[in-house]
Amino acid sequence: MNELFDGPLPPEPLATCSACAKLPKPGEPPPADAYHPDTKCCTYLPMLHNFLVGALLADPDPAFATGRATVEARIDSGEGMTPLGLYATQEYLSRYDAGARFGKDLSLRCPHYLHDEGGRCGVWRHRESTCSTWFCFYDRGEAGKEFWRDGVAPMLRAAELSLAAHCAHALGADEINFGRWEGQPRELYRAAAELVVELTWAEVAALAGSEVQKLARVSRERLAALRR
Numbered sequence: 161m162n163e164l165f166d167g168p169l170p171p172e173p174l175a176t177c178s179a180c181a182k183l184p185k186p187g188e189p190p191p192a193d194a195y196h197p198d199t200k201c202c203t204y205l206p207m208l209h210n211f212l213v214g215a216l217l218a219d220p221d222p223a224f225a226t227g228r229a230t231v232e233a234r235i236d237s238g239e240g241m242t243p244l245g246l247y248a249t250q251e252y253l254s255r256y257d258a259g260a261r262f263g264k265d266l267s268l269r270c271p272h273y274l275h276d277e278g279g280r281c282g283v284w285r286h287r288e289s290t291c292s293t294w295f296c297f298y299d300r301g302e303a304g305k306e307f308w309r310d311g312v313a314p315m316l317r318a319a320e321l322s323l324a325a326h327c328a329h330a331l332g333a334d335e336i337n338f339g340r341w342e343g344q345p346r347e348l349y350r351a352a353a354e355l356v357v358e359l360t361w362a363e364v365a366a367l368a369g370s371e372v373q374k375l376a377r378v379s380r381e382r383l384a385a386l387r388r
């Protein structure tokens with residue numbers, strides 16, 4: 161992002177995640193749009209792309225030990241596991257689409273949400289684009305929403321999907337088949353992380369193609385509007 165955008169991004173201080181801004185205030189009746197204190201906004205199953213899983217598995221930081229275990233559990237279960245990464249299961253998506261209550265439904269809580277550690281994210285450094293661009297409030301209102309939600313989020317989502325496919329194909333796998341990595345998903349994911357970690361934004365944009373390049377231009381324009 162430092163390469164794509166000129167200077168630091170404006171912070172979003174109203175999304176105070178450690179002391180979540182969407183929880184009911186003590187002693188006050190909960191507003192209708194308040195979130196559940198045991199989920200906050202994490203009623204979501206992230207797409208952990210192959211290179212993100214590999215980076216997390218290789219991350220030696222002890223702060224990620226519990227989070228890493230939640231990712232290992234997803235790999236061990238095999239549910240939603242593909243050469244592209246750990247994706248949502250059809251069963252989860254069906255429940256999500258069937259009128260789940262965002263921020264309130266405990267049954268949809270993210271498996272990487274560390275409830276016993278104050279509700280922090282277990283994969284934070286390696287979380288995907290939806291999570292890393294999500295804010296419940298924008299400091300500059302519509303200008304912030306148009307930058308993050310309608311600019312950066314779709315740009316990064318498209319770039320991530322392109323990179324995941326690029327890694328799988330470069331490693332001799334495809335969207336479904338692990339190829340020579342059959343039975344060794346962790347090794348494929350680690351190899352994917354090594355393919356991605358040194359890429360510059362220019363290389364990512366070139367690999368991802370015209371849609372991401374267009375969204376990058378849109379995001380830069382919206383950042384200029386946000387700064388104004």
Ligand code: SF4
Pocket residue numbers: 174175176177178179180181182195200201202294295296297
């Ligand atoms: S972004 Fe999520 S965790 Fe952070 S303050 Fe908003 S609802 Fe709470």
Ligand code: SF4
Pocket residue numbers: 201202203204205206270271272273274280281282283284287288291
């Ligand atoms: S990956 Fe982290 S930020 Fe995203 S939904 Fe799960 S706990 Fe929340």
